[in-house]
Amino acid sequence: MKKILSLLALVALISNISFAENKNEFILTESKEEKKARYILKNMHQDYITCYSFYKIGSQYIKKTNADPDIIKGVENSSDTSLKLSHETGEMMNMTNNEMSSKVKSEIKNQLNLIGNNFNNASILLEKYAQICKNLIEDKKQRISFWEKKALDKFK
Helix, strand or coil, X not given: CHHHHHHHHXXXXXXXXXXXXXXXXXXXXXXXXHHHHHHHHHHHHHHHHHHHHHHHHHHHHHHHCCCCHHHHHHHHHHHHHHHHHHHXXXXXXXXXXXXXXXXXXXXXXXXXXXXXXXXXXXXXXXXXXXXXXXXXXXXXHHHHHHHHHHHHHHCC
């Protein structure tokens, strides 16, 4: 909870980024902490989009196999959760709905290309995304910590 609050505080800082006018151009000035927060949010947003796409494609595949309705419902719930978190994170980054929608469409296209638009190759997506997405849905704090560590290395 403390890390989430810290992240939200950093997001508030991002919202108040100052601009300096110089010869009719705007120069963005961001502190190191603001850069870290932006980096974390950007990557969390992409993770949510990736997982939404993975679960959305997965639910379509599972439906075609006439699987247990409870399994389908579970995958669809994970898809919905990922989309909700993606949208919330996108809003924190002041993204428009069109920008977010475009990113989702692009990710779905990338994942479908990865399996050659053939659900018989779904194991490729399972291998690549299943564990990451399961962990993201069950414990997003763990993934935030992952990106915080990456941000520390990137913005030394």
